[in-house]
Amino acid sequence: MVFDHVGKIFPDGTEALADINFTVNPGEFVTVVGPSGCGKSTLLRIASGLDHETSGDCRIDRSNIGYVFQDATLLPWRNVKANVELLAELHGMSATERAELSRPAIELVGLSGFESHYPRQLSGGMRMRVSLARSLVLRPPVFLFDEPFGALDEITRELMNEEALRLFTHEGFAGLFITHSISEAIFMSTTVHVMSARPGKIVASYDIPFEYPRSPDLRFEPEFARLNGELSRALRGAHS
Amino acid sequence: MSDVQPPVVPGEIKKISRPAGSLASRIIPPLVVFVGFMSLWYLYAASLEERERKATLAYPHQVLQDFFGGGPTGDQPGELIKAFGLSAMVALVGLIIAMILGLTFAILMNQAKWIETSFYPYAIFLQTVPILALVPLIGLNIGFGLPSRVLVAVIISLFPIITNTLFGLKSAEKGLHEIFTLHDASRMTRLFKLQIPAALPAMFTGFQISAGLSVIGSIVGGFFFGRGAKGLGNRVQVYANNLRPAELIAAILLSALLGLAFFLFFGWLGKRMTRNWHQPI
Numbered sequence: 054m055v056f057d058h059v060g061k062i063f064p065d066g067t068e069a070l071a072d073i074n075f076t077v078n079p080g081e082f083v084t085v086v087g088p089s090g091c092g093k094s095t096l097l098r099i100a101s102g103l104d105h106e107t108s109g110d111c112r113i114d115r116s117n118i119g120y121v122f123q124d125a126t127l128l129p130w131r132n133v134k135a136n137v138e139l140l141a142e143l144h145g146m147s148a149t150e151r152a153e154l155s156r157p158a159i160e161l162v163g164l165s166g167f168e169s170h171y172p173r174q175l176s177g178g179m180r181m182r183v184s185l186a187r188s189l190v191l192r193p194p195v196f197l198f199d200e201p202f203g204a205l206d207e208i209t210r211e212l213m214n215e216e217a218l219r220l221f222t223h224e225g226f227a228g229l230f231i232t233h234s235i236s237e238a239i240f241m242s243t244t245v246h247v248m249s250a251r252p253g254k255i256v257a258s259y260d261i262p263f264e265y266p267r268s269p270d271l272r273f274e275p276e277f278a279r280l281n282g283e284l285s286r287a288l289r290g291a292h293s
Numbered sequence: 294m295s296d297v298q299p300p301v302v303p304g305e306i307k308k309i310s311r312p313a314g315s316l317a318s319r320i321i322p323p324l325v326v327f328v329g330f331m332s333l334w335y336l337y338a339a340s341l342e343e344r345e346r347k348a349t350l351a352y353p354h355q356v357l358q359d360f361f362g363g364g365p366t367g368d369q370p371g372e373l374i375k376a377f378g379l380s381a382m383v384a385l386v387g388l389i390i391a392m393i394l395g396l397t398f399a400i401l402m403n404q405a406k407w408i409e410t411s412f413y414p415y416a417i418f419l420q421t422v423p424i425l426a427l428v429p430l431i432g433l434n435i436g437f438g439l440p441s442r443v444l445v446a447v448i449i450s451l452f453p454i455i456t457n458t459l460f461g462l463k464s465a466e467k468g469l470h471e472i473f474t475l476h477d478a479s480r481m482t483r484l485f486k487l488q489i490p491a492a493l494p495a496m497f498t499g500f501q502i503s504a505g506l507s508v509i510g511s512i513v514g515g516f517f518f519g520r521g522a523k524g525l526g527n528r529v530q531v532y533a534n535n536l537r538p539a540e541l542i543a544a545i546l547l548s549a550l551l552g553l554a555f556f557l558f559f560g561w562l563g564k565r566m567t568r569n570w571h572q573p574i
Contacts, residue, residue: 103471120475126468129570130490142486143476171569 054078054100054195054227058109060252061095069095071252073109075244079194082221082228084242085255086235086284087291092253093231094123097197100229119193119226121201125180127172127187133159134168137186144191158186161220178209182216189220196221198230202237214240215269222265235284240272247284249291257287351539356546358539373528373540377547380524383439383511384555387446388504394447395454395499402455403462403488404480420452424510428517442514442524449510450503457499461492497563504555512548525551 054077061070069092077083087093098104102115127136137158138151146154159165162182172180181201188196198217202210214237221228221241232238238245239261247257259280263271271277331353338352398416402409424445431441465487473483515526525548532541 101475103474118475120472122468122471124466124468126466126472128469128487128490130493130567132569139472139486140476143473143478143482173570 054229055112056096056100056109057112059096059099059106059111060108061092061099061104062107068252070099070106071254073253073255075246075255075258077195077227077229079227080225081243082218082230082241083244083246084230084232084238085246085248086232086238086288087248087253088250088288089233091248091250091291093233093248094199096253097199097229097231101197113195117191117193117195119188119191119196121184121188121196121198123200123203125172125177125184127180127183129172132169132171133164133175133183136172136183137190139187141190154190155186158189161189161223162186162216176209177205178213181205181213185217185220189224192224194226196226196228198228198232200231200233203232203234210234210237211269211272217241218265218267235281235288236272236277239277239280239284240267245284247287247291256291257284259284349538351542355539356542373525373543373547376523376525376528376544377551379522380508380511380515380526380548381551383442383514383524384446384504384507384551387443387510388450388500388507388555390443391447391450391454391503391507392500395451395503396458396496399455399458399462400484402459404484409459416452416455419448424449424513428513432518437518439518439522441518442511442526445514446507446510449513450507453502453506454496454499457495457502458492461495461499462488464495465491494563494567497559497566501556501559501563504559505552508548508552508555 056073056075059070059073060068062068073096075083085093085096095104097120099106099111100113101118101120128139131139134152134155137155141151141154159168162185164179164182164186167175167179172183175183184201201217202213205213218241228241230238230241242261245259245261246255247259248254249256261280262276334353338350341350398412402412427448428441428445431444435441435444462484469487469491470483473487478486511524512526512529515524516530517526525544528544529541529548532538532544
């Protein structure tokens with residue numbers, strides 16, 4: 054996934070993105086962190102093909118992309134299993150094929166036993182897991198995450214971070230993650246880009262040196278705190 | 294790589310519970326109102342009797358007798374029940390036709406903007422034209438028999454079905470639409486797997502409103518069109534003209550009861566269809 058001098062100007066003249074340059078390779082987990090309204094989500098929409106760049110070039114194989122939205126965006130009239138099977142269904146797979154694909158995905162996110170529950174019976178964290186399982190079913194080599202855990206409470210969010218990392222090490226996809234939480238960005242990523250607002254521009258980039266799998270206690274390491282401080286300062290700079 | 298299952302705390306599962314008030318607290322207040330209303334009715338009827346104006350209002354128990362036929366002023370036993378059955382049939386047939394037409398129109402309007410722009414103003418016309426004014430025209434053109442009564446029921450119940458379904462088809466979340474877009478879903482797939490299921494609650498709200506209206510349509514129609522079998526509308530007219538208040542009230546109550554039965558049935562059906570996911574606000 055390559056962003057080559059990508060820029061985006063909306064029809065009303067707002068410049069959302071300017072000169073975005075970075076690459077995400079398989080096995081890399083890249084996070085873009087920035088203030089609200091800086092165009093982070095627009096970046097993902099361009100990557101997925103839901104929106105188009107107005108300058109530069111975004112090169113990515115769009116045949117099989119996993120996209121995790123801000124909300125779980127489940128079909129409320131379908132139970133967990135039917136929700137997880139949705140994408141396979143849209144690609145015309147048979148019921149047996151779908152069941153074969155959905156079972157391991159549901160297992161992987163820890164929802165075995167909840168197949169026949171409906172979304173409204175589940176907590177926010179569990180809904181997000183269903184959403185993850187749904188994206189996993191087609192085993193996409195590219196995963197886009199649009200602030201997926203922003204609405205969850207802190208502990209659930211940390212658990213979900215660990216969950217997502219487990220999936221990352223298990224599947225080895227190329228991940229592009231959007232968030233406004235610095236510690237989430239450091240905990241998850243191989244590389245973190247800091248974005249400024251209006252127009253959205255990458256102002257600083259950091260390689261995160263920690264090995265995978267990462268333990269939850271990593272968050273309390275001095276090196277983690279140091280990076281946290283450095284990114285915070287960069288982000289403050291981006292804000293002003 | 295650890296494959297440890299994340300903990301799922303049982304407390305995370307929410308129970309689906311229905312609001313439970315105690316039975317007594319829901320039954321006693323309306324019962325008190327009912328008894329009060331009945332007392333007033335008896336008092337008023339008695340005062341009319343004193344002033345020898347019996348022809349304008351009857352006692353409740355006389356009304357009750359009429360439900361089973363052979364009331365004080367004498368009609369064929371079961372006449373009212375027969376009329377009830379006929380009106381119910383007219384309303385039901387009208388409603389089913391309106392549902393088929395309404396759903397078809399709403400889906401077409403949703404699929405092609407030009408159909409919506411071309412037809413929607415006339416759909417509003419259907420809603421705003423006073424049905425009483427339209428009825429004689431229908432009678433003059435297609436006769437005063439059963440088909441006219443059905444047509445009145447269709448016309449009066451079409452609009453709520455169209456608007457509610459149209460609204461429902463547009464109600465699916467943007468994010469859900471984007472998932473379908475990302476996976477190149479066809480128009481039909483989007484319609485049947487996303488839009489129509491998402492429209493169900495609104496659709497049933499439309500059916501429910503129209504169910505009550507179709508009963509009104511069938512009775513108003515019967516009021517004007519006396520040819521063929523006689524419905525409740527015709528009974529209302531005959532009893533009013535012949536100054537038979539007990540039967541008149543019985544006919545009015547039956548009409549209301551019919552509307553209520555339709556309304557409740559579709560409310561129940563809609564809730565049942567969406568019981569797993571839709572929480573009424």
